[in-house]
Amino acid sequence: MSTLRVTAEKLVILEHPNADALELAQVGLYRAVVAKGSYRTGDYAVYIPEQAVLPEQLIGELGLTGKLAGSRADRVRAVRLRGELSQGIVCRPGVLADTDLEAAAERGEDFAELLGIVKWQPPVPTSMSGDVLSAPDLLPWVDIENLKRYPDIFEPGEPVVLTEKLHGSCCLVTYTAATGEVRVSSKGIGAQGLSLVEDERNLYWRAVRAHGIPAVAARLAERLGAERVGVFGEVFGTGVQDLTYGASGCAELPGYAAFDVSAVVDGRMEWYSAAELLEGELPLVPELWRGPFDPEVVLGLAQGRETVSGRELHLREGVVVRPVTERWSMAVGGRAIAKVVSDAYLTRKGGTEYE
Template identity: 25%
Template sequence: MRKLAAIRKIDGIIPIEGADKIETAAVGGWKVVCKKGEFKPGDLAVYCEIDSWIPHAIAPFLSEGEPKEYNQVKGARLRTVRMRGQTSQGLLLPLDVLPKDILDSGKAVGTDVTEILGIQLWEPPMDGSVAGDQKGAFPWYVQKTDEERIQNLADSFEKLKKLTWNVTEKVDGTSFTAFVFEGQFGVCSRNFELKDTAANFHWTASKKLRLEEAMKTYSAGNFDFAVQGELIGEKIQGNCYGIKGQKLLVFNIYNISEGLFLSWENVEKLCEELKIETVPLVHSTYTIPSEYTMDSLIQFADGPSALCNKRREGLVFKDAGRTNSFKIISNKYLEKQRDNA
């Protein structure tokens, strides 16, 4: 479960040239613009990640005029913003925003306070054809994927430089999973197995690709497995790729029988056999340069998409054994999203 809000230590304070009232706080790999003098290095604070929906009750200053409402909670969404030339991602709140009993219990650095503060993950409204009708919970035998953002891995950054990475383009779509398990075929969104309805994009894409037939045939002579990817196109995330209809791009194949993810090489081979596409490969064997800082690597994620003549959303890094992974969302992409909102 993603920690949208946690108790974090302020690692440093960075002045902003020409700014008298604001400065930048460093929290792990995140940079947050805050009021000058509000925090100092070593202080503990509540850090809230971007895309958090912050209740108006704990941060009324985020709303101009009447606050908006999301899932029946008045508040504001945290976005990537740029202030006086400095990219700011997230929000820092003093510890006294927490209930007294929590403060008295002496919560440690890293403590998740998302639920305590009533913070939610903001997600864009979804077309009914994308959301689909729920058949049941996401299958317990398929491992979900949700890579950690690099900014939350500051403590292990130097160790990451010692690994060799497979790097793919992060695609801005909606989560898709199709599986074969004990002879049964199913299709899922991020959190639910979906009913087979004519209007649902996930099932429509699956049938167009004849996935049920192809996956059952392969499974019969090999192993039960799940195909995981992003569905992109019309009525999905604004269709930033300008695609007509919908398209599936695979980034993972999970071997259910053995409980492990296939290597990228085997993902490509199996996708070729199933006649489905993968997400664009950027680097097959990438090593983070020894001189790179966290900021250098984040800037590395900026670049053009291989799918269209626009900026890519970011990059996903996975090691050869598929046991370590992280993602970088391009700051320039996020800033462009804000400008177009």
């Protein structure tokens, strides 16, 4: 899940092909449906992204009472309006009436706290929870930003690789070479600096033991001369999320695919290609394409059917984009890595979003 920021953005207004009274306001590569004539290209407005939870007062002010997602109808999610995908909300809240939004956009000011907007936190099923321990040495996963919000993460033509984004639950494994200690956590729990106590009933520990990940991490530590190694993968299947890829999270061998590796070498954290280090060691997320970066290619490959099962059992969640050569990005102030989620995934009914 990407970070939540509610910012002022410069708009590009496009025609809605199926509605005379509506238009499309483009922010980055996102498009949100707005009433026709509300904005012009070059105007500045506030953009509230998906997975934002809005306070009741703001919902009423924006005329969205009963129209948002969740049991309390207060969460922003993607919807189709007259056939066009609308992601996020473009608005000018009254509390910001006297704010210079152009200047705020240049500063990158975040209005989430002022507007009472918070990030939606998905529930944690019993099989994914458990007793926890403080884990200050845990190598955490990072929030991946959406390419539609940050289209300048990659340079045109930069060599990139696209892997399939899987709809499971992120499993974090940290191996410490000096002690042989293994820490296991989820993305949500790991973000709190906590790891899970080993329990055969816990989904993550079952997957880690079944796939022999500690031994793989130990070999990596020796190969890299690393003090600590992090192996990041997706656990998936029936009982994990609504998209199963033909696997079962309840099986003796739960569905699992590794997608990233990090290591601390000489006191410095580095990221490595899972495909290069783990081929033949662990199941890997499928690579869909590699070549010169082109946003249209990336957006196109985010759509379609899953490839994990080899049977195209259901829709594809999306793709993750990485440069062939790992690097830092000024656009996001961190790793140059991004995701794009498919339209079908965003608008599916009855989906689950556990972490």
